[in-house]
Amino acid sequence: MRDNPMRDNPRSRSAARATRLAAALTAATEHRWPVVPGTLAVGGQCSCGDPDCPVPGAHPHDPPLLAATTDARMVRWWWEQRCPDAPLLVATGRTVSAVSLPAAAGARALAFLAALRLPLGPVMAMPGRYAMLVAPYSLDALGEMLAQLPWVPGSLRYHGSGGFLPLPPGGGAGDRVRWVLPPRQGADGGVWLPQVGPLLGELVAAAVQLDSGRSTY
Numbered sequence: 436m437r438d439n440p441m442r443d444n445p446r447s448r449s450a451a452r453a454t455r456l457a458a459a460l461t462a463a464t465e466h467r468w469p470v471v472p473g474t475l476a477v478g479g480q481c482s483c484g485d486p487d488c489p490v491p492g493a494h495p496h497d498p499p500l501l502a503a504t505t506d507a508r509m510v511r512w513w514w515e516q517r518c519p520d521a522p523l524l525v526a527t528g529r530t531v532s533a534v535s536l537p538a539a540a541g542a543r544a545l546a547f548l549a550a551l552r553l554p555l556g557p558v559m560a561m562p563g564r565y566a567m568l569v570a571p572y573s574l575d576a577l578g579e580m581l582a583q584l585p586w587v588p589g590s591l592r593y594h595g596s597g598g599f600l601p602l603p604p605g606g607g608a609g610d611r612v613r614w615v616l617p618p619r620q621g622a623d624g625g626v627w628l629p630q631v632g633p634l635l636g637e638l639v640a641a642a643v644q645l646d647s648g649r650s651t652y
């Protein structure tokens with residue numbers, strides 16, 4: 436990861452902090468997603484203190500993932516007082532989960548799914564990957580659904596219970612995260628999220644259609 440190019444520009448840094456705080460409050464209070472600050476990468480080293488950290492920056496550490504919350508007061512304190520430059524992470528498995536795949540494949544699959552008029556929830560573009568947000572699922576239920584599919588791309592990743600994802604605008608080290616399809620409000624508030632089952636099936640169908648049954652992921 437790169438150091439933040441805005442770190443020596445107080446005005447840009449202040450604007451970036453305000454953007455992160457607003458995004459964190461929106462995710463926690465409007466979307467009802469539990470959020471937590473992530474670590475930062477400084478000079479190639481992770482702020483978690485582990486010199487051999489395999490993923491320097493943008494992973495939970497202090498506070499831990501279990502501290503993720505929708506409480507606006509805690510969210511405001513974290514990003515105003517404690518760690519204003521921290522990236523925004525959402526804890527998956529409680530009120531939101533996700534399936535992600537490499538970015539090039541994700542963009543193609545998204546176009547195919549849209550052509551089928553399959554209702555989709557929020558979709559994020561992260562460095563190198565696309566993440567499709569879905570309703571929470573259990574690992575057991577996911578395993579049963581995957582077992583019924585004829586072929587599953589090995590690079591699909593499943594972000595369920597105990598997982599996390601970065602949310603826009605991304606980390607303070609220049610790793611941008613953006614909405615491809617932004618969240619939209621559900622009938623009972625929060626964010627409308629599709630079930631993972633139909634999405635998994637169509638992702639496989641899209642891969643077969645686009646790659647003649649051969650994975651290029």
